[in-house]
Amino acid sequence: MSLTSVKPPLTIRLCGPRGFCAGVDRAIQIVVLALKEFGAPVYVRHEIVHNRYVVEGLEAKGAIFVEELDEIPAEHRKQPVVFSAHGVPKSVPADAAGRNLFYLDATCPLVSKVHKQAMRHNRLGRHVVLIGHAGHPEVIGTMGQLPDGAVSLIETVADVEAYEPADPDNLGFVTQTTLSVDDTAGVIKRLHERFPNLTAPAADSICYATTNRQEAVKQAAAGCDLFLIVGAPNSSNSKRLVEVASRAGAKTSLLVQRAAEIDWSQMADVRTVGLSAGASAPEVIVNEIIEAFRARFDARVELADTVEENENFLVNRELRHVPLTTADMAFVNGE
Template sequence: MKNKHLKILLSAPRGFCAGVERAIEIVEKSIKKFGAPVYVRHEIVHNKYVVDDLKNKGAIFVEELEEIEDRTRPVIFSAHGVPKKIPEDAKNYKMTYIDATCPLVSKVHREAENLHKAGYHLILIGHQNHPEVIGTMGQLPEGSIDLVQNEDEAKKYKPQNNKKISYVTQTTLSVDDTKDIIQILKDRFPNIKEPMKEDICYATTNRQLAVKNIAKKCDLFFVIGSRNSSNSVRLVEVAKKSGCSNSLLIHSQSEIPFDLIKDSNIIGISSGASAPEILVNNFINELKNKFTVSIDEVEIIKENVVFKAPKKLN
Protein backbone atom coordinates (compact mmCIF):
# COMPACT_ATOMS: atom_id res chain seq x y z
CA MET A 1 0.00 0.00 0.00
CA LYS A 2 2.97 2.29 0.59
CA ASN A 3 3.12 3.35 -3.04
CA LYS A 4 -0.58 4.23 -3.01
CA HIS A 5 -0.74 8.02 -3.17
CA LEU A 6 -3.12 9.75 -0.81
CA LYS A 7 -3.92 13.44 -0.94
CA ILE A 8 -4.96 15.00 2.37
CA LEU A 9 -6.95 18.23 2.48
CA LEU A 10 -6.35 19.57 5.97
CA SER A 11 -9.15 21.84 7.11
CA ALA A 12 -8.22 25.14 8.78
CA PRO A 13 -9.10 26.51 11.21
CA ARG A 14 -9.50 23.31 13.22
CA GLY A 15 -8.84 22.12 16.76
CA PHE A 16 -8.57 24.19 19.94
CA CYS A 17 -10.64 27.35 20.23
CA ALA A 18 -9.85 30.22 22.59
CA GLY A 19 -12.36 29.01 25.22
CA VAL A 20 -10.77 25.55 25.36
CA GLU A 21 -7.23 26.97 25.52
CA ARG A 22 -8.28 29.24 28.38
CA ALA A 23 -9.97 26.38 30.29
CA ILE A 24 -6.90 24.13 30.05
CA GLU A 25 -4.66 27.04 31.05
CA ILE A 26 -6.87 27.66 34.11
CA VAL A 27 -6.41 24.04 35.28
CA GLU A 28 -2.64 24.13 34.68
CA LYS A 29 -2.19 27.51 36.40
CA SER A 30 -4.37 26.37 39.33
CA ILE A 31 -2.18 23.29 39.84
CA LYS A 32 0.90 25.53 39.72
CA LYS A 33 -0.56 28.03 42.19
CA PHE A 34 -2.36 25.73 44.67
CA GLY A 35 -0.38 22.52 44.18
CA ALA A 36 -1.98 19.16 43.42
CA PRO A 37 -4.64 18.00 43.60
CA VAL A 38 -7.15 20.46 42.23
CA TYR A 39 -10.65 19.22 41.49
CA VAL A 40 -12.50 19.79 38.23
CA ARG A 41 -16.28 19.45 38.08
CA HIS A 42 -17.12 17.63 34.84
CA GLU A 43 -14.55 17.08 32.06
CA ILE A 44 -12.90 20.48 31.60
CA VAL A 45 -13.38 20.01 27.84
CA HIS A 46 -14.74 16.97 26.03
CA ASN A 47 -11.52 15.22 25.07
CA LYS A 48 -10.02 12.12 26.67
CA TYR A 49 -6.42 13.01 25.73
CA VAL A 50 -6.71 16.44 27.39
CA VAL A 51 -8.44 15.04 30.49
CA ASP A 52 -5.85 12.26 30.91
CA ASP A 53 -3.00 14.75 30.49
CA LEU A 54 -4.45 16.99 33.22
CA LYS A 55 -5.04 13.98 35.50
CA ASN A 56 -1.34 13.17 35.20
CA LYS A 57 -0.51 16.75 36.21
CA GLY A 58 -2.68 16.59 39.34
CA ALA A 59 -6.32 17.25 38.42
CA ILE A 60 -9.08 15.05 39.85
CA PHE A 61 -12.31 15.00 37.81
CA VAL A 62 -15.68 14.66 39.52
CA GLU A 63 -19.24 15.02 38.26
CA GLU A 64 -20.63 16.68 41.40
CA LEU A 65 -19.20 18.75 44.26
CA GLU A 66 -20.49 16.16 46.76
CA GLU A 67 -17.84 13.72 45.50
CA ILE A 68 -14.99 15.99 46.59
CA GLU A 69 -13.44 14.53 49.71
CA ASP A 70 -11.00 17.31 50.58
CA ARG A 71 -12.96 20.55 50.46
CA THR A 72 -9.92 22.61 51.35
CA ARG A 73 -8.77 22.04 47.75
CA PRO A 74 -9.89 24.34 44.93
CA VAL A 75 -12.49 23.25 42.38
CA ILE A 76 -12.68 24.38 38.75
CA PHE A 77 -15.91 24.56 36.75
CA SER A 78 -15.69 23.26 33.17
CA ALA A 79 -15.69 25.37 29.98
CA HIS A 80 -19.32 24.34 29.30
CA GLY A 81 -20.67 26.43 32.20
CA VAL A 82 -22.65 25.43 35.27
CA PRO A 83 -26.11 26.12 36.71
CA LYS A 84 -26.29 29.05 39.18
CA LYS A 85 -26.74 26.62 42.04
CA ILE A 86 -23.20 25.18 41.70
CA PRO A 87 -21.17 28.28 42.71
CA GLU A 88 -23.69 28.79 45.55
CA ASP A 89 -23.10 25.22 46.75
CA ALA A 90 -19.33 25.75 46.55
CA LYS A 91 -19.68 28.87 48.73
CA ASN A 92 -21.77 26.92 51.25
CA TYR A 93 -19.03 24.26 51.35
CA LYS A 94 -16.55 27.13 51.86
CA MET A 95 -14.64 25.92 48.80
CA THR A 96 -12.36 28.01 46.62
CA TYR A 97 -13.68 27.81 43.09
CA ILE A 98 -12.41 29.02 39.73
CA ASP A 99 -14.87 29.31 36.87
CA ALA A 100 -13.45 28.19 33.50
CA THR A 101 -16.73 28.76 31.65
CA CYS A 102 -16.04 29.92 28.11
CA PRO A 103 -16.72 33.69 27.87
CA LEU A 104 -19.01 33.02 24.89
CA VAL A 105 -21.12 30.66 27.02
CA SER A 106 -21.16 33.25 29.83
CA LYS A 107 -22.48 35.76 27.26
CA VAL A 108 -25.46 33.44 26.59
CA HIS A 109 -26.01 33.09 30.37
CA ARG A 110 -26.14 36.88 30.83
CA GLU A 111 -28.38 37.25 27.79
CA ALA A 112 -30.82 34.67 29.21
CA GLU A 113 -30.88 36.45 32.60
CA ASN A 114 -31.47 39.86 31.04
CA LEU A 115 -34.30 38.56 28.86
CA HIS A 116 -35.88 36.85 31.86
CA LYS A 117 -35.66 40.10 33.87
CA ALA A 118 -37.23 41.96 30.94
CA GLY A 119 -40.28 39.68 31.19
CA TYR A 120 -39.58 37.23 28.38
CA HIS A 121 -40.21 33.50 28.44
CA LEU A 122 -37.18 31.79 26.92
CA ILE A 123 -36.59 29.03 24.40
CA LEU A 124 -33.15 27.45 24.36
CA ILE A 125 -32.20 25.72 21.11
CA GLY A 126 -29.83 22.92 22.09
CA HIS A 127 -29.29 19.26 22.94
CA GLN A 128 -30.80 17.76 26.06
CA ASN A 129 -28.35 16.68 28.79
CA HIS A 130 -25.39 18.46 27.21
CA PRO A 131 -23.57 20.21 30.10
CA GLU A 132 -23.80 23.58 28.35
CA VAL A 133 -27.58 23.24 28.08
CA ILE A 134 -27.86 22.18 31.73
CA GLY A 135 -25.75 25.24 32.68
CA THR A 136 -27.77 27.71 30.61
CA MET A 137 -31.15 26.41 31.77
CA GLY A 138 -29.81 26.49 35.32
CA GLN A 139 -29.34 30.26 35.17
CA LEU A 140 -33.10 30.79 35.40
CA PRO A 141 -35.91 29.73 37.73
CA GLU A 142 -37.55 26.40 36.89
CA GLY A 143 -40.20 26.74 34.19
CA SER A 144 -38.96 30.01 32.70
CA ILE A 145 -36.93 28.42 29.88
CA ASP A 146 -37.90 25.57 27.52
CA LEU A 147 -35.61 23.40 25.41
CA VAL A 148 -36.24 22.95 21.69
CA GLN A 149 -33.93 20.37 20.08
CA ASN A 150 -35.02 20.08 16.45
CA GLU A 151 -37.40 21.27 13.75
CA ASP A 152 -40.13 18.90 14.85
CA GLU A 153 -40.10 20.26 18.41
CA ALA A 154 -40.08 23.82 17.04
CA LYS A 155 -43.22 23.05 15.02
CA LYS A 156 -45.01 21.59 18.05
CA TYR A 157 -43.80 24.10 20.64
CA LYS A 158 -46.59 25.61 22.74
CA PRO A 159 -45.82 28.57 25.01
CA GLN A 160 -46.85 27.80 28.60
CA ASN A 161 -47.96 31.35 29.33
CA ASN A 162 -48.85 34.55 27.55
CA LYS A 163 -45.47 36.19 28.10
CA LYS A 164 -43.40 37.60 25.24
CA ILE A 165 -40.96 34.94 24.00
CA SER A 166 -37.33 35.03 22.98
CA TYR A 167 -34.68 32.46 22.13
CA VAL A 168 -31.00 31.76 22.79
CA THR A 169 -28.90 28.87 21.45
CA GLN A 170 -26.22 26.46 22.58
CA THR A 171 -22.88 27.74 21.25
CA THR A 172 -21.72 24.50 19.55
CA LEU A 173 -24.63 23.70 17.24
CA SER A 174 -24.66 23.31 13.47
CA VAL A 175 -25.21 26.75 11.98
CA ASP A 176 -27.46 25.38 9.22
CA ASP A 177 -29.65 23.18 11.45
CA THR A 178 -30.12 26.03 13.90
CA LYS A 179 -31.08 28.40 11.10
CA ASP A 180 -33.94 26.06 10.08
CA ILE A 181 -35.22 25.75 13.68
CA ILE A 182 -35.07 29.54 14.13
CA GLN A 183 -36.99 30.07 10.86
CA ILE A 184 -39.81 27.80 12.07
CA LEU A 185 -40.02 29.70 15.37
CA LYS A 186 -40.01 33.06 13.59
CA ASP A 187 -42.76 31.93 11.21
CA ARG A 188 -44.87 30.73 14.13
CA PHE A 189 -44.07 33.60 16.50
CA PRO A 190 -43.36 36.70 14.39
CA ASN A 191 -42.60 38.79 17.49
CA ILE A 192 -40.05 36.38 18.98
CA LYS A 193 -37.00 38.29 20.19
CA GLU A 194 -33.67 37.09 18.85
CA PRO A 195 -30.20 37.49 20.37
CA MET A 196 -28.43 40.81 19.72
CA LYS A 197 -25.56 38.80 18.25
CA GLU A 198 -25.37 35.20 17.02
CA ASP A 199 -24.97 32.79 19.98
CA ILE A 200 -23.15 30.09 18.01
CA CYS A 201 -19.52 30.78 18.70
CA TYR A 202 -17.00 32.04 16.15
CA ALA A 203 -14.92 28.84 16.39
CA THR A 204 -17.89 26.54 15.76
CA THR A 205 -18.90 28.65 12.75
CA ASN A 206 -15.36 28.85 11.32
CA ARG A 207 -14.69 25.11 11.69
CA GLN A 208 -18.00 24.28 10.00
CA LEU A 209 -17.30 26.69 7.12
CA ALA A 210 -13.81 25.23 6.66
CA VAL A 211 -15.23 21.68 6.48
CA LYS A 212 -17.97 22.76 4.04
CA ASN A 213 -15.30 24.33 1.87
CA ILE A 214 -13.46 21.04 1.23
CA ALA A 215 -15.91 18.18 1.96
CA LYS A 216 -17.32 17.96 -1.57
CA LYS A 217 -13.79 17.37 -2.96
CA CYS A 218 -13.14 14.42 -0.61
CA ASP A 219 -13.79 10.68 -0.99
CA LEU A 220 -13.56 10.30 2.79
CA PHE A 221 -13.68 12.83 5.61
CA PHE A 222 -12.35 12.38 9.16
CA VAL A 223 -13.06 14.56 12.18
CA ILE A 224 -10.71 14.01 15.11
CA GLY A 225 -12.62 14.49 18.37
CA SER A 226 -14.54 12.83 21.20
CA ARG A 227 -17.95 11.19 20.93
CA ASN A 228 -19.34 13.48 23.65
CA SER A 229 -17.97 16.62 21.96
CA SER A 230 -20.99 18.38 20.46
CA ASN A 231 -18.98 20.51 18.04
CA SER A 232 -17.00 17.49 16.76
CA VAL A 233 -20.16 15.46 16.11
CA ARG A 234 -21.64 18.48 14.29
CA LEU A 235 -18.55 18.68 12.04
CA VAL A 236 -19.16 15.10 10.87
CA GLU A 237 -22.78 16.01 10.07
CA VAL A 238 -21.65 19.15 8.20
CA ALA A 239 -19.16 17.14 6.10
CA LYS A 240 -21.89 14.63 5.18
CA LYS A 241 -24.37 17.35 4.24
CA SER A 242 -21.72 19.23 2.26
CA GLY A 243 -21.06 16.40 -0.15
CA CYS A 244 -18.91 13.75 1.55
CA SER A 245 -21.27 10.98 2.65
CA ASN A 246 -18.32 8.91 3.97
CA SER A 247 -17.55 11.09 6.98
CA LEU A 248 -16.43 9.60 10.29
CA LEU A 249 -15.51 10.65 13.80
CA ILE A 250 -12.10 9.40 14.97
CA HIS A 251 -12.14 9.18 18.78
CA SER A 252 -9.86 7.55 21.36
CA GLN A 253 -11.25 4.04 20.78
CA SER A 254 -11.43 4.27 16.99
CA GLU A 255 -9.75 1.78 14.71
CA ILE A 256 -8.44 3.59 11.64
CA PRO A 257 -10.42 2.22 8.65
CA PHE A 258 -7.45 1.55 6.35
CA ASP A 259 -9.57 -0.59 4.02
CA LEU A 260 -11.77 2.46 3.28
CA ILE A 261 -8.76 4.73 3.00
CA LYS A 262 -6.94 2.55 0.47
CA ASP A 263 -9.92 2.89 -1.89
CA SER A 264 -9.82 6.70 -1.59
CA ASN A 265 -7.69 9.27 -3.38
CA ILE A 266 -8.52 12.45 -1.48
CA ILE A 267 -9.33 12.52 2.22
CA GLY A 268 -10.31 15.50 4.35
CA ILE A 269 -9.28 15.97 7.97
CA SER A 270 -10.52 18.39 10.61
CA SER A 271 -10.69 18.33 14.40
CA GLY A 272 -13.18 19.51 17.00
CA ALA A 273 -12.59 22.59 19.17
CA SER A 274 -11.52 20.44 22.13
CA ALA A 275 -9.12 18.15 20.20
CA PRO A 276 -5.39 18.92 20.52
CA GLU A 277 -3.30 19.16 17.33
CA ILE A 278 -1.11 16.25 18.46
CA LEU A 279 -4.05 13.90 17.75
CA VAL A 280 -4.27 15.21 14.19
CA ASN A 281 -0.50 14.74 13.76
CA ASN A 282 -0.67 11.20 15.19
CA PHE A 283 -3.46 10.33 12.77
CA ILE A 284 -1.55 11.70 9.78
CA ASN A 285 1.59 9.80 10.88
CA GLU A 286 -0.42 6.55 10.93
CA LEU A 287 -1.44 7.26 7.33
CA LYS A 288 2.16 8.09 6.34
CA ASN A 289 3.24 4.66 7.60
CA LYS A 290 1.00 3.00 5.04
CA PHE A 291 0.65 5.42 2.14
CA THR A 292 2.57 8.05 0.21
CA VAL A 293 0.92 11.20 1.50
CA SER A 294 0.75 14.79 0.28
CA ILE A 295 -0.90 17.42 2.48
CA ASP A 296 -2.64 20.58 1.39
CA GLU A 297 -3.78 22.81 4.25
CA VAL A 298 -6.85 24.78 3.17
CA GLU A 299 -7.38 27.79 5.42
CA ILE A 300 -10.49 29.93 5.02
CA ILE A 301 -9.91 32.42 7.85
CA LYS A 302 -7.21 33.32 10.36
CA GLU A 303 -8.29 33.15 14.00
CA ASN A 304 -6.67 35.46 16.51
CA VAL A 305 -9.13 35.34 19.40
CA VAL A 306 -7.55 34.93 22.85
CA PHE A 307 -9.39 34.72 26.19
CA LYS A 308 -7.19 35.44 29.17
CA ALA A 309 -7.20 33.32 32.33
CA PRO A 310 -8.35 35.10 35.53
CA LYS A 311 -5.72 37.46 36.95
CA LYS A 312 -5.90 35.77 40.37
CA LEU A 313 -4.12 32.73 38.89
CA ASN A 314 -1.02 34.68 37.85
Protein backbone atom coordinates (compact mmCIF):
# COMPACT_ATOMS: atom_id res chain seq x y z
CA MET A 1 0.00 0.00 0.00
CA SER A 2 1.36 3.43 -0.92
CA LEU A 3 1.66 6.17 1.66
CA THR A 4 -0.92 8.24 -0.18
CA SER A 5 -3.59 5.58 0.38
CA VAL A 6 -3.11 5.40 4.16
CA LYS A 7 -6.24 6.61 5.92
CA PRO A 8 -5.73 9.41 8.45
CA PRO A 9 -6.43 8.51 12.09
CA LEU A 10 -9.72 9.57 13.68
CA THR A 11 -11.33 9.12 17.08
CA ILE A 12 -15.13 9.03 17.26
CA ARG A 13 -16.50 9.78 20.72
CA LEU A 14 -19.82 7.97 20.67
CA CYS A 15 -22.13 9.34 23.33
CA GLY A 16 -24.47 7.24 25.42
CA PRO A 17 -27.29 7.46 26.02
CA ARG A 18 -28.32 8.62 22.54
CA GLY A 19 -31.15 8.10 20.08
CA PHE A 20 -34.59 6.72 20.81
CA CYS A 21 -36.06 7.38 24.23
CA ALA A 22 -38.84 5.33 25.82
CA GLY A 23 -41.53 7.76 24.64
CA VAL A 24 -40.39 7.59 21.01
CA ASP A 25 -40.02 3.82 21.19
CA ARG A 26 -43.58 3.55 22.53
CA ALA A 27 -45.04 5.84 19.85
CA ILE A 28 -43.43 3.92 16.98
CA GLN A 29 -44.49 0.65 18.57
CA ILE A 30 -48.12 1.86 18.74
CA VAL A 31 -48.21 2.50 14.98
CA VAL A 32 -46.55 -0.85 14.19
CA LEU A 33 -48.93 -2.73 16.50
CA ALA A 34 -51.97 -0.89 15.11
CA LEU A 35 -50.98 -1.92 11.58
CA LYS A 36 -50.64 -5.55 12.69
CA GLU A 37 -53.94 -5.54 14.57
CA PHE A 38 -56.16 -3.48 12.27
CA GLY A 39 -54.37 -3.62 8.92
CA ALA A 40 -53.44 -0.77 6.62
CA PRO A 41 -54.05 2.05 6.43
CA VAL A 42 -53.43 3.41 9.90
CA TYR A 43 -53.59 7.19 9.97
CA VAL A 44 -51.19 9.26 12.03
CA ARG A 45 -51.91 12.90 12.87
CA HIS A 46 -48.67 14.83 12.45
CA GLU A 47 -45.26 13.12 12.29
CA ILE A 48 -45.34 10.41 14.95
CA VAL A 49 -41.82 11.58 15.89
CA HIS A 50 -39.65 14.18 14.19
CA ASN A 51 -37.59 11.94 11.92
CA ARG A 52 -38.10 11.38 8.19
CA TYR A 53 -36.38 7.97 8.22
CA VAL A 54 -38.90 6.72 10.80
CA VAL A 55 -41.86 8.34 9.04
CA GLU A 56 -40.90 6.88 5.67
CA GLY A 57 -40.38 3.45 7.24
CA LEU A 58 -43.89 3.55 8.71
CA GLU A 59 -45.33 4.79 5.41
CA ALA A 60 -43.79 1.74 3.74
CA LYS A 61 -45.67 -0.44 6.24
CA GLY A 62 -49.02 1.24 5.49
CA ALA A 63 -49.20 4.31 7.73
CA ILE A 64 -50.64 7.50 6.24
CA PHE A 65 -49.61 10.81 7.81
CA VAL A 66 -52.06 13.70 7.93
CA GLU A 67 -51.94 17.11 9.56
CA GLU A 68 -55.65 17.29 10.40
CA LEU A 69 -58.41 14.74 10.93
CA ASP A 70 -60.54 16.08 8.07
CA GLU A 71 -57.95 14.62 5.67
CA ILE A 72 -59.07 11.08 6.55
CA PRO A 73 -61.46 9.81 3.83
CA ALA A 74 -64.96 8.84 4.92
CA GLU A 75 -64.44 5.24 3.76
CA HIS A 76 -61.48 4.85 6.16
CA ARG A 77 -63.05 6.29 9.28
CA LYS A 78 -63.19 2.89 10.95
CA GLN A 79 -59.40 2.62 10.68
CA PRO A 80 -57.40 3.85 13.67
CA VAL A 81 -55.81 7.27 13.82
CA VAL A 82 -52.77 7.71 16.07
CA PHE A 83 -51.91 10.98 17.82
CA SER A 84 -48.18 11.78 17.82
CA ALA A 85 -45.76 11.51 20.74
CA HIS A 86 -45.74 15.31 21.10
CA GLY A 87 -49.30 15.42 22.45
CA VAL A 88 -52.37 17.21 21.12
CA PRO A 89 -54.78 19.88 22.35
CA LYS A 90 -57.99 18.62 23.96
CA SER A 91 -59.85 19.78 20.86
CA VAL A 92 -58.27 17.01 18.78
CA PRO A 93 -59.69 13.94 20.59
CA ALA A 94 -62.99 15.85 20.85
CA ASP A 95 -62.91 16.34 17.07
CA ALA A 96 -62.10 12.65 16.58
CA ALA A 97 -65.04 11.63 18.77
CA GLY A 98 -67.32 13.96 16.82
CA ARG A 99 -66.26 12.25 13.59
CA ASN A 100 -66.73 8.77 15.12
CA LEU A 101 -63.03 8.02 14.63
CA PHE A 102 -61.23 5.33 16.59
CA TYR A 103 -58.07 6.95 17.93
CA LEU A 104 -54.98 5.76 19.77
CA ASP A 105 -53.08 8.34 21.77
CA ALA A 106 -49.29 7.95 21.48
CA THR A 107 -48.52 11.03 23.58
CA CYS A 108 -45.33 10.44 25.56
CA PRO A 109 -46.26 9.80 29.21
CA LEU A 110 -43.77 12.47 30.26
CA VAL A 111 -45.54 15.02 28.05
CA SER A 112 -48.85 13.88 29.56
CA LYS A 113 -47.31 14.53 32.98
CA VAL A 114 -46.65 18.16 31.96
CA HIS A 115 -50.29 18.42 30.81
CA LYS A 116 -51.42 17.25 34.24
CA GLN A 117 -49.08 19.68 36.00
CA ALA A 118 -50.46 22.58 33.95
CA MET A 119 -54.03 21.50 34.67
CA ARG A 120 -53.23 21.25 38.38
CA HIS A 121 -51.91 24.83 38.43
CA ASN A 122 -55.08 25.93 36.66
CA ARG A 123 -57.33 23.97 39.01
CA LEU A 124 -55.68 25.66 41.98
CA GLY A 125 -56.36 29.07 40.47
CA ARG A 126 -52.88 29.84 39.17
CA HIS A 127 -52.16 31.37 35.79
CA VAL A 128 -49.84 28.98 33.91
CA VAL A 129 -46.48 30.12 32.54
CA LEU A 130 -45.25 27.65 29.91
CA ILE A 131 -41.55 27.83 29.07
CA GLY A 132 -41.14 26.53 25.53
CA HIS A 133 -40.78 27.26 21.83
CA ALA A 134 -43.69 28.90 20.02
CA GLY A 135 -45.23 26.71 17.34
CA HIS A 136 -43.71 23.43 18.52
CA PRO A 137 -46.34 20.65 18.53
CA GLU A 138 -45.69 19.87 22.19
CA VAL A 139 -46.27 23.51 23.16
CA ILE A 140 -49.45 23.65 21.08
CA GLY A 141 -50.65 20.48 22.79
CA THR A 142 -49.86 21.71 26.30
CA MET A 143 -51.47 25.10 25.77
CA GLY A 144 -54.49 23.29 24.33
CA GLN A 145 -55.16 21.50 27.62
CA LEU A 146 -56.50 24.72 29.13
CA PRO A 147 -58.94 27.46 28.09
CA ASP A 148 -57.73 30.32 25.90
CA GLY A 149 -55.90 32.91 27.97
CA ALA A 150 -55.04 30.52 30.81
CA VAL A 151 -51.44 29.99 29.62
CA SER A 152 -48.67 32.48 28.82
CA LEU A 153 -45.74 31.28 26.70
CA ILE A 154 -42.23 32.38 27.68
CA GLU A 155 -39.23 31.52 25.50
CA THR A 156 -36.32 33.62 26.78
CA VAL A 157 -35.07 35.72 29.69
CA ALA A 158 -36.00 38.76 27.59
CA ASP A 159 -39.59 37.48 27.51
CA VAL A 160 -39.52 37.27 31.31
CA GLU A 161 -38.41 40.92 31.52
CA ALA A 162 -41.31 41.99 29.31
CA TYR A 163 -43.93 39.80 30.99
CA GLU A 164 -46.60 41.66 32.98
CA PRO A 165 -49.15 39.18 34.38
CA ALA A 166 -52.52 40.29 35.72
CA ASP A 167 -51.79 38.64 39.08
CA PRO A 168 -48.02 38.34 39.62
CA ASP A 169 -48.50 36.58 42.97
CA ASN A 170 -50.53 33.71 41.52
CA LEU A 171 -48.43 32.02 38.86
CA GLY A 172 -47.35 28.42 38.26
CA PHE A 173 -44.88 27.27 35.60
CA VAL A 174 -44.24 24.18 33.51
CA THR A 175 -41.77 23.60 30.68
CA GLN A 176 -41.59 21.85 27.34
CA THR A 177 -39.85 18.49 27.87
CA THR A 178 -37.11 18.97 25.23
CA LEU A 179 -35.52 22.29 26.21
CA SER A 180 -31.91 23.12 26.98
CA VAL A 181 -31.45 22.38 30.67
CA ASP A 182 -29.05 25.31 31.14
CA ASP A 183 -31.11 27.85 29.18
CA THR A 184 -34.28 26.86 31.00
CA ALA A 185 -32.57 27.20 34.37
CA GLY A 186 -31.75 30.81 33.50
CA VAL A 187 -35.35 31.55 32.50
CA ILE A 188 -36.72 29.95 35.67
CA LYS A 189 -34.21 31.83 37.84
CA ARG A 190 -35.31 35.15 36.38
CA LEU A 191 -39.00 34.24 36.75
CA HIS A 192 -38.43 33.51 40.43
CA GLU A 193 -36.57 36.80 40.85
CA ARG A 194 -39.39 38.80 39.28
CA PHE A 195 -42.22 36.76 40.78
CA PRO A 196 -41.14 35.37 44.18
CA ASN A 197 -44.46 33.54 44.71
CA LEU A 198 -44.12 31.60 41.45
CA THR A 199 -45.04 27.92 42.01
CA ALA A 200 -42.93 25.18 40.44
CA PRO A 201 -44.45 21.96 39.10
CA ALA A 202 -44.51 18.94 41.38
CA ALA A 203 -41.69 17.38 39.32
CA ASP A 204 -39.15 18.59 36.77
CA SER A 205 -40.80 19.00 33.37
CA ILE A 206 -37.69 18.51 31.21
CA CYS A 207 -37.64 14.78 30.59
CA TYR A 208 -34.93 12.34 31.69
CA ALA A 209 -33.92 11.57 28.09
CA THR A 210 -33.34 15.23 27.20
CA THR A 211 -31.30 15.75 30.37
CA ASN A 212 -29.26 12.57 29.90
CA ARG A 213 -28.42 13.25 26.25
CA GLN A 214 -27.39 16.83 26.98
CA GLU A 215 -25.19 15.74 29.87
CA ALA A 216 -23.45 13.06 27.76
CA VAL A 217 -22.76 15.58 24.97
CA LYS A 218 -21.55 18.16 27.50
CA GLN A 219 -19.02 15.71 28.94
CA ALA A 220 -17.76 14.55 25.52
CA ALA A 221 -17.54 17.89 23.69
CA ALA A 222 -14.27 19.34 24.99
CA GLY A 223 -11.45 18.67 22.51
CA CYS A 224 -13.74 17.66 19.64
CA ASP A 225 -12.89 19.20 16.28
CA LEU A 226 -16.42 18.39 15.15
CA PHE A 227 -19.54 17.26 16.96
CA LEU A 228 -22.31 15.67 14.90
CA ILE A 229 -25.85 15.32 16.20
CA VAL A 230 -28.12 12.99 14.26
CA GLY A 231 -31.58 14.50 14.12
CA ALA A 232 -34.19 16.38 12.13
CA PRO A 233 -34.27 20.17 11.65
CA ASN A 234 -37.70 20.26 13.37
CA SER A 235 -36.53 18.19 16.35
CA SER A 236 -36.26 20.48 19.37
CA ASN A 237 -34.19 18.11 21.50
CA SER A 238 -31.74 17.47 18.63
CA LYS A 239 -31.18 21.19 18.01
CA ARG A 240 -30.56 21.72 21.71
CA LEU A 241 -27.82 19.04 21.59
CA VAL A 242 -26.04 20.99 18.83
CA GLU A 243 -26.09 24.07 21.04
CA VAL A 244 -24.86 22.13 24.08
CA ALA A 245 -21.92 20.66 22.12
CA SER A 246 -20.83 24.08 20.92
CA ARG A 247 -21.05 25.66 24.37
CA ALA A 248 -19.21 22.74 25.98
CA GLY A 249 -16.12 23.11 23.83
CA ALA A 250 -16.57 21.49 20.42
CA LYS A 251 -14.93 23.61 17.69
CA THR A 252 -17.86 22.97 15.35
CA SER A 253 -21.19 21.29 15.98
CA LEU A 254 -23.68 20.32 13.29
CA LEU A 255 -27.07 18.70 12.90
CA VAL A 256 -27.25 16.00 10.20
CA GLN A 257 -30.06 13.70 9.14
CA ARG A 258 -27.97 11.21 7.12
CA ALA A 259 -24.31 10.52 6.28
CA ALA A 260 -24.89 11.97 2.80
CA GLU A 261 -25.22 15.46 4.36
CA ILE A 262 -21.67 15.45 5.72
CA ASP A 263 -19.29 17.75 3.84
CA TRP A 264 -16.22 15.55 3.60
CA SER A 265 -14.19 18.32 1.98
CA GLN A 266 -14.12 20.06 5.38
CA MET A 267 -12.63 17.06 7.21
CA ALA A 268 -8.93 17.45 6.40
CA ASP A 269 -7.93 18.61 9.88
CA VAL A 270 -10.54 16.71 11.87
CA ARG A 271 -9.08 14.14 14.26
CA THR A 272 -11.72 13.89 17.01
CA VAL A 273 -15.44 13.71 16.24
CA GLY A 274 -18.20 13.63 18.83
CA LEU A 275 -21.33 11.76 17.81
CA SER A 276 -24.75 11.60 19.41
CA ALA A 277 -28.38 11.41 18.31
CA GLY A 278 -31.57 13.14 19.31
CA ALA A 279 -34.34 11.17 21.00
CA SER A 280 -36.19 10.56 17.73
CA ALA A 281 -33.16 9.49 15.65
CA PRO A 282 -32.70 5.74 15.00
CA GLU A 283 -29.46 3.91 15.75
CA VAL A 284 -29.24 2.67 12.15
CA ILE A 285 -28.32 6.21 11.04
CA VAL A 286 -25.67 6.51 13.77
CA ASN A 287 -24.13 3.30 12.43
CA GLU A 288 -24.38 4.61 8.86
CA ILE A 289 -22.37 7.68 9.84
CA ILE A 290 -19.74 5.64 11.69
CA GLU A 291 -19.28 3.44 8.60
CA ALA A 292 -19.00 6.54 6.40
CA PHE A 293 -16.14 7.77 8.59
CA ARG A 294 -14.50 4.34 8.56
CA ALA A 295 -14.53 4.37 4.76
CA ARG A 296 -12.43 7.55 4.82
CA PHE A 297 -10.45 7.36 8.07
CA ASP A 298 -8.70 4.86 10.28
CA ALA A 299 -11.51 5.44 12.76
CA ARG A 300 -11.49 4.27 16.37
CA VAL A 301 -14.76 4.41 18.32
CA GLU A 302 -14.43 5.57 21.91
CA LEU A 303 -17.54 5.10 24.05
CA ALA A 304 -18.54 8.17 26.04
CA ASP A 305 -21.30 6.75 28.23
CA THR A 306 -22.75 8.54 31.23
CA VAL A 307 -25.86 6.78 32.55
CA GLU A 308 -27.81 3.70 31.54
CA GLU A 309 -31.47 4.16 30.62
CA ASN A 310 -33.93 1.36 31.30
CA GLU A 311 -37.31 3.17 31.16
CA ASN A 312 -40.13 1.39 29.38
CA PHE A 313 -43.62 2.76 28.74
CA LEU A 314 -46.55 0.45 28.10
CA VAL A 315 -48.50 0.81 24.88
CA ASN A 316 -52.27 1.36 24.79
CA ARG A 317 -54.35 -1.34 26.44
CA GLU A 318 -56.02 -2.19 23.11
CA LEU A 319 -52.64 -3.24 21.64
CA ARG A 320 -50.89 -5.07 24.48
CA HIS A 321 -51.96 -8.51 23.26
CA VAL A 322 -50.49 -8.01 19.75
CA PRO A 323 -47.17 -9.87 19.28
CA LEU A 324 -44.13 -8.27 17.68
CA THR A 325 -41.72 -10.23 15.50
CA THR A 326 -37.95 -9.89 15.75
CA ALA A 327 -38.05 -7.74 12.60
CA ASP A 328 -40.78 -5.54 14.15
CA MET A 329 -38.70 -5.04 17.28
CA ALA A 330 -35.61 -4.14 15.23
CA PHE A 331 -37.63 -1.44 13.46
CA VAL A 332 -39.17 -0.17 16.69
CA ASN A 333 -35.71 0.05 18.25
CA GLY A 334 -34.31 1.92 15.25
CA GLU A 335 -31.87 -0.82 14.30
